[in-house]
Every structure is written in C-alpha cells, then in structure tokens.
Amino acid sequence: MTTLANWPASDLDVRTRQLRERDMLPKGGRGLHAPDIGPDHAATILIAMASASKAVDAGVRVLDYWGLASAAIVDGLGAATFHDGLTAVLSDPALANRVDHVRVCRSWPEARISIQGAELVYRNPCAPIDKSHVREDLTFDGALIHQLAIVLKTGGASAAYQE
Numbered sequence: 003m004t005t006l007a008n009w010p011a012s013d014l015d016v017r018t019r020q021l022r023e024r025d026m027l028p029k030g031g032r033g034l035h036a037p038d039i040g041p042d043h044a045a046t047i048l049i050a051m052a053s054a055s056k057a058v059d060a061g062v063r064v065l066d067y068w069g070l071a072s073a074a075i076v077d078g079l080g081a082a083t084f085h086d087g088l089t090a091v092l093s094d095p096a097l098a099n100r101v102d103h104v105r106v107c108r109s110w111p112e113a114r115i116s117i118q119g120a121e122l123v124y125r126n127p128c129a130p131i132d133k134s135h136v137r138e139d140l141t142f143d144g145a146l147i148h149q150l151a152i153v154l155k156t157g158g159a160s161a162a163y164q165e
Contacts, residue, residue, distance in 0.1 A: 017050040095151040
C-alpha cells in the first residue's frame with residue numbers, strides 16, 4: 003500500500019499498529035512471516051488512512067467511518083456499510099475497475115464510492131452535519147482501488163501491505 007498509494011511507510015505503520023491493538027487487523031510475525039491480509043483488512047487500512055489527517059488519531063477515527071450506512075444500491079454493490087462496500091470493491095477486480103473514486107470526508111463522518119458516475123453516499127443518518135467549516139476530503143483514485151484489488155486477488159494478500 004505504501005508504494006501504490008505513495009504513503010509514507012512510517013505513517014502507515016503507526017496506523018496499522020493502532021488497528022492491530024484494536025483487533026481490527028491480524029497479528030503475527032513481520033516480513034515474510036507476516037499474516038496475510040484480505041480485502042476486509044485492506045478496506046480497514048484504507049479507512050484508517052483516509053479518516054484521520056494525523057496517524058495517531060486513526061485508530062479512533064476508523065470507528066467513526068466503519069459502519070457508515072447507505073440506503074442506495076448500485077449495480078454490483080449492495081453493501082449496507084462503508085466498510086462492507088469497500089471490502090466488496092477490493093474483493094472483485096472487475097467491480098473495482100468500474101470505480102471512479104472513493105472519497106472520504108475528514109470534517110465529518112461521510113464517505114462516497116463512485117462507480118461509473120453513480121455515487122453511493124455513506125453517512126450516519128442520526129449525526130448532524132456541521133457544514134459551517136471547511137470540508138476536508140481525501141480521495142482514492144479508481145486506478146489505485148483497481149490495482150489494490152488485483153494485488154489482493156493475484157499477488158497474495160501478504161504482498162498487498164508491502165505494495
């Protein structure tokens with residue numbers, strides 16, 4: 003992920019360490035002995051990368067985004083939560099190839115998966131949105147999502163973290 007997303011390895015390490023402490027990622031050895039990650043783990047890591055501007059805040063912030071809900075269904079993606087939707091996309095390279103982008107709002111818990119112009123919006127319907135301040139978004143390009151899905155499917159899940 004550090005290579006594909008051009009993300010500093012030290013920053014990703016802090017974020018994933020927090021996720022392992024919360025049992026959101028598998029624990030194990032390092033390097034060749036590291037446990038494999040699946041599409042659900044990759045989705046959790048992407049949410050941790052996108053949800054917090056500071057690595058030290060990622061463990062707490064990922065929980066705010068994990069279960070964001072969507073009532074809409076797009077062809078091939080009927081996931082009820084943001085984590086489930088991102089996992090579905092990363093599990094299927096053909097579906098991932100149709101993704102335009104994934105956008106996560108850091109100002110308030112909201113996320114969007116855009117698939118061929120149709121956009122699934124994930125948010126907490128009970129939480130008010132304070133739009134009085136500037137909206138800060140982090141966007142993952144569809145090409146990154148597609149490449150990560152291919153690596154997870156063909157390159158072995160242990161390679162995905164190193165990519």
